[in-house]
Amino acid sequence: xxxxxxxSSRDRAAAVGLRASEYAEICRRLGRxxxxxxxxxxxxxxxxxxxxxxxxxxxxxxxxGGHGLLRGPGENAGAVSVGGGWAAVFKMESHNHPSAxxxxxxxxxxxxxxxxxxxxxxxxxxxxxxxxRFGPPRDPAVAPILRGVVAGIAAYGNSIGVPxxxxxxxxxxxxxxxxxxxxxxxxxxxxxRIASSRAAGAGNAVVYLGARTGRDxxxxxxxxxxxxxxxxxxxxxxxxxxxxxxxxxxxxxxxxLGTGAVVAVQDMGAAGLTCALSESSARGGxxxxxxxxxxxxxxxxxxxxxxxxxESQERMLLVVARGREAExxxxxxxxxxxxVVIGRVVDAPLLTVRxxxxxxxxxDPRHLTEAPEYAPDAxxxxxxxxxxxxxxxxxxxxxxxxxxxxxxAAPAIASKRWLYRQYDHMVQTNTVVxxxxxxxxxxxxxxxxxxxxxxxDGNGRxxxxxxxxxGILAVLEAAQNLACAGASPAxxxxxxxxxxxxxxxxxxxxxxxxxxxxxACEVLDVPVVGGNVxxxxxxxxGIFPTPVVAMLGxxxxxxxxxxxxxxRDGDLVxxxxxxxPRLDGSEYVATLHGITAGRLREPDLFAVARLIRCVxxxxxxxxxxxxxxxxxxxxAVALAECCLAGxxxxxxxxxxxxxxxxRELLFGEAIGRVLVxxxxxxxPALTEVTRxxxxxxVVIGRVxxxxxxIGAGPxxxxxxxxxxxxxxxxxxxxxxxGLRA
Amino acid sequence: MDIGIVVFxxxxxxxxxxHAVRDVLGQxxxxxxxxxxxxxxxxxxxxxxxxxxxxxxxxxxIAATSPxxxxxxxxxxxxxxxxxxxxxxxxxxxxxxxxxxxxxxVRAEFRCxxxxxxxxxxxxxxxxxxxxxxxxxxxxxxAEGRYVADATTRGALAAHRQVVFxxxxxxxxxxxxxxxxxxxxxxxxxxxxxxxxxxxxxHPERASxxxxxxxxxxxxxxxxxxWISSGRRLPAQPAEVH
Numbered sequence: 012x013x014x015x016x017x018x019s020s021r022d023r024a025a026a027v028g029l030r031a032s033e034y035a036e037i038c039r040r041l042g043r044x045x046x047x048x049x050x051x052x053x054x055x056x057x058x059x060x061x062x063x064x065x066x067x068x069x070x071x072x073x074x075x076g077g078h079g080l081l082r083g084p085g086e087n088a089g090a091v092s093v094g095g096g097w098a099a100v101f102k103m104e105s106h107n108h109p110s111a112x113x114x115x116x117x118x119x120x121x122x123x124x125x126x127x128x129x130x131x132x133x134x135x136x137x138x139x140x141x142x143x144r145f146g147p148p149r150d151p152a153v154a155p156i157l158r159g160v161v162a163g164i165a166a167y168g169n170s171i172g173v174p175x176x177x178x179x180x181x182x183x184x185x186x187x188x189x190x191x192x193x194x195x196x197x198x199x200x201x202x203x204r205i206a207s208s209r210a211a212g213a214g215n216a217v218v219y220l221g222a223r224t225g226r227d228x229x230x231x232x233x234x235x236x237x238x239x240x241x242x243x244x245x246x247x248x249x250x251x252x253x254x255x256x257x258x259x260x261x262x263x264x265x266x267x268l269g270t271g272a273v274v275a276v277q278d279m280g281a282a283g284l285t286c287a288l289s290e291s292s293a294r295g296g297x298x299x300x301x302x303x304x305x306x307x308x309x310x311x312x313x314x315x316x317x318x319x320x321x322e323s324q325e326r327m328l329l330v331v332a333r334g335r336e337a338e339x340x341x342x343x344x345x346x347x348x349x350x351v352v353i354g355r356v357v358d359a360p361l362l363t364v365r366x367x368x369x370x371x372x373x374x375d376p377r378h379l380t381e382a383p384e385y386a387p388d389a390x391x392x393x394x395x396x397x398x399x400x401x402x403x404x405x406x407x408x409x410x411x412x413x414x415x416x417x418x419x420a421a422p423a424i425a426s427k428r429w430l431y432r433q434y435d436h437m438v439q440t441n442t443v444v445x446x447x448x449x450x451x452x453x454x455x456x457x458x459x460x461x462x463x464x465x466x467x468d469g470n471g472r473x474x475x476x477x478x479x480x481x482g483i484l485a486v487l488e489a490a491q492n493l494a495c496a497g498a499s500p501a502x503x504x505x506x507x508x509x510x511x512x513x514x515x516x517x518x519x520x521x522x523x524x525x526x527x528x529x530x531a532c533e534v535l536d537v538p539v540v541g542g543n544v545x546x547x548x549x550x551x552x553g554i555f556p557t558p559v560v561a562m563l564g565x566x567x568x569x570x571x572x573x574x575x576x577x578x579r580d581g582d583l584v585x586x587x588x589x590x591x592p593r594l595d596g597s598e599y600v601a602t603l604h605g606i607t608a609g610r611l612r613e614p615d616l617f618a619v620a621r622l623i624r625c626v627x628x629x630x631x632x633x634x635x636x637x638x639x640x641x642x643x644x645x646x647a648v649a650l651a652e653c654c655l656a657g658x659x660x661x662x663x664x665x666x667x668x669x670x671x672x673x674r675e676l677l678f679g680e681a682i683g684r685v686l687v688x689x690x691x692x693x694x695p696a697l698t699e700v701t702r703x704x705x706x707x708x709v710v711i712g713r714v715x716x717x718x719x720x721i722g723a724g725p726x727x728x729x730x731x732x733x734x735x736x737x738x739x740x741x742x743x744x745x746x747x748x749g750l751r752a
Numbered sequence: 753m754d755i756g757i758v759v760f761x762x763x764x765x766x767x768x769x770x771h772a773v774r775d776v777l778g779q780x781x782x783x784x785x786x787x788x789x790x791x792x793x794x795x796x797x798x799x800x801x802x803x804x805x806x807x808x809x810x811x812x813x814i815a816a817t818s819p820x821x822x823x824x825x826x827x828x829x830x831x832x833x834x835x836x837x838x839x840x841x842x843x844x845x846x847x848x849x850x851x852x853x854x855x856x857x858v859r860a861e862f863r864c865x866x867x868x869x870x871x872x873x874x875x876x877x878x879x880x881x882x883x884x885x886x887x888x889x890x891x892x893x894x895a896e897g898r899y900v901a902d903a904t905t906r907g908a909l910a911a912h913r914q915v916v917f918x919x920x921x922x923x924x925x926x927x928x929x930x931x932x933x934x935x936x937x938x939x940x941x942x943x944x945x946x947x948x949x950x951x952x953x954x955h956p957e958r959a960s961x962x963x964x965x966x967x968x969x970x971x972x973x974x975x976x977x978x979w980i981s982s983g984r985r986l987p988a989q990p991a992e993v994h
Contacts (some may be wrong), residue, residue: 433864436963569963
């Protein structure tokens with residue numbers, strides 16, 4: 012087929028980033044060559060970013076159904092019931108490429124974009140999370156990117172009035188030139204008022220609402236679908252954000268929906284007007300007839316293609332019942348936003364785009380939204396065998412106290428207070444547990460005493476060493492974090508960040524990671540309600556395959572929530588769970604020895620699921636005074652974090668904690684281990700729960716004093732492995748706060 | 753008693769303040785749209801936090817020229833009270849209801865965290881349920897909160913006892929270490945000489961329920977409510993100070 016194409020067709024396809032075979036497929040579907048405008052529309056709609064050409068088949072492996080699910084993938088965002096008649100709308104997206112080129116605007120518009128996805132479901136955005144990956148923070152090439160991204164998130168999120176309640180920050184050399192900026196947003200809407208993006212009703216008005224259209228962000232979706240070339244002209248593909256207009260758009264859209272005159276709503280994100288017109292028509296099985304001359308513009312002389320492909324920010328497309336247009340236009344006027352009827356819905360599935368009296372595109376919208384799917388070759392990467400074969404036991408010993416302090420100072424573990432205090436994490440006054448704990452906790456003011464918890468997790472190191480296990484661990488870690496807050500898992504959204512899927516070894520890791528996520532979600536019985544795939548994350552070298560999982564949890568009574576800090580001297584410190592700690596792939600090996608190596612084991616998923624259930628139960632019934640999971644840096648770091656959060660020390664003995672060397676016990680990592688503290692008299696009640704759920708339990712020490720002491724046995728007979736004042740822990744973990752204390 | 757909460761385009765703490773006053777404190781409150789020109793019937797008006805008009809010129813600068821802020825002058829001259837929180841404080845400075853100005857924080861970035869403030873005056877409508885020296889734990893959330901004033905203004909603030917709150921540590925000690933933004937003399941809130949107008953950088957509405965980490969802020973709203981229901985009146989004074 013491709014061979015029959017003329018050279019000029021080949022060039023036309025290449026100019027919009029399509030393959031010759033795809034051009035041929037377009038001609039076949041249309042029965043003719045596409046017009047210039049149509050070709051531009053296909054270019055963005057069939058880009059990897061919009062069409063998921065390489066990932067769609069694999070993503071079908073994810074479980075998308077489950078208890079409480081109201082909307083799954085396929086809408087602008089997923090929705091689950093959270094009780095009291097309210098639905099939580101939840102989605103995560105990446106903005107990696109724009110943030111690499113223009114860190115401030117790239118990150119800011121990432122926030123704006125995910126907020127509009129939630130808004131398009133009729134929900135008020137109530138919380139943001141951001142999961143960030145950068146190169147080493149002191150690297151001169153990295154520092155400005157990190158600074159710009161953080162400033163961009165702060166500038167947009169703070170102004171628009173949606174709190175940034177949590178996230179993660181990880182640094183590794185592979186993200187040096189290709190940072191990852193993944194942002195999730197949570198919104199709330201009464202279940203009965205979830206909005207739809209399905210256009211319907213011939214004669215209904217197609218209304219453009221929001222900022223004027225300019226030339227910014229041209230073909231951003233296509234740009235996100237190739238490797239970063241470092242070409243400075245790439246910058247024109249980055250959009251410019253305006254949080255003030257974004258705030259007005261939230262209020263105007265919700266108020267417009269409140270009139271009852273709005274039939275459908277769709278944000279204009281990637282691929283701009285083209286995507287909004289074609290997706291809302293295709294989903295509704297109808298067509299539209301619109302005139303680009305009516306689109307509000309901020310630049311003169313824009314061509315029809317530019318208007319169709321612009322990714323100018325802060326714009327929504329509404330379908331409004333015929334005869335009720337004035338109600339919606341009046342709302343827009345109140346909020347001083349442009350709003351124009353640019354066309355009408357038609358019965359036939361035909362999208363007609365006019366530029367005045369000239370038709371520039373006329374096609375079935377489903378041709379645009381149903382791109383070809385590919386099943387790329389997949390082969391296990393060659394590096395795996397070598398990376399798994401390393402003998403970690405032969406690594407030189409580092410004194411335990413010194414190792415702990417160095418781990419506490421590592422970017423992934425160190426205090427992020429300097430970061431999250433730049434974000435307004437309290438606006439809307441629902442934040443019960445602020446950033447810095449295992450999970451953020453929000454109250455549901457209109458469905459009291461219920462609450463929601465949010466956690467985001469992903470470990471590129473694990474996925475690099477074993478993508479299947481890495482996928483499993485990302486899900487379990489998030490669920491464990493929610494359990495420590497007292498929440499049970501309700502929904503997952505994910506960002507799957509990988510290099511080029513056209514390389515078989517990358518595609519293999521992608522498929523494995525998705526399988527791992529799917530497996531863990533099945534065991535936990537939690538649906539994946541949406542998310543996105545970001546391929547082509549490579550600027551020179553590829554990144555670690557990095558699936559990031561954001562999980563939403565429900566709390567029946569938000570007053571009974573858990574936090575990591577020790578509460579009282581004299582409380583018992585108890586380790587729950589039977590995970591076997593290993594140094595493979597650990598933060599210890601990465602931070603102290605600079606290597607990413609080892610062999611991961613598939614955890615006992617059902618044992619971890621029981622632990623998660625157990626921890627959630629004992630936190631939600633206030634049986635324990637604190638709960639914190641053992642993650643990066645192992646048990647020693649987890650104990651130190653409990654000391655830091657509670658401002659108290661602990662005396663711990665690991666003599667009864669399984670087998671293994673001192674290093675494995677202190678710094679080895681394993682999923683399925685949670686530290687709790689509780690009054691001694693609560694022990695019988697705790698052991699009853701752990702026995703019922705078959706969760707292993709070991710009492711390992713007591714909260715007391717102002718030092719963290721860890722040894723092999725009780726008493727003063729044995730020299731402790733480490734004995735560090737809490738103030739020294741703090742100085743390593745949060746140098747600024749350490750100085751103040 | 754009727755308390756008005758102004759909504760500017762870009763306000764984002766309006767609903768939070770409304771919730772604290774109406775749902776938590778149980779007082780009657782209503783929203784006041786930025787284009788309203790009369791504040792008749794309102795005992796107190798609150799300018800909430802946020803980014804009015806996007807703060808695109810200077811924080812609060814555009815809001816200061818809005819119809820509702822113009823209507824504040826007759827409101828104050830008629831004995832009405834005004835509380836400006838964060839962006840509202842910035843707006844009151846820009847509009848000349850309070851002296852001095854705001855500059856970017858010493859560390860030129862947004863800062864959101866709990867701080868402590870010490871009550872310097874308990875004889876204003878906003879602090880009458882407090883005692884001098886009371887330490888409140890309240891959150892701040894701003895990028896431009898470094899209060900500055902020239903020597904003359906500084907002298908006038910002292911002479912008229914206009915400083916109502918200063919940043920301090922948990923024990924009430926005011927020092928450089930307890931000053932989150934570099935504000936002159938640790939100033940977190942100032943009032944007009946009569947006490948009818950208060951500007952406050954921290955957000956009392958965010959600290960009105962124990963579930964959210966502190967209920968100290970509610971004492972400010974409770975003061976306002978107590979003052980109004982007691983029928984106390986302030987001596988008449990011109991609304992604008994410069």
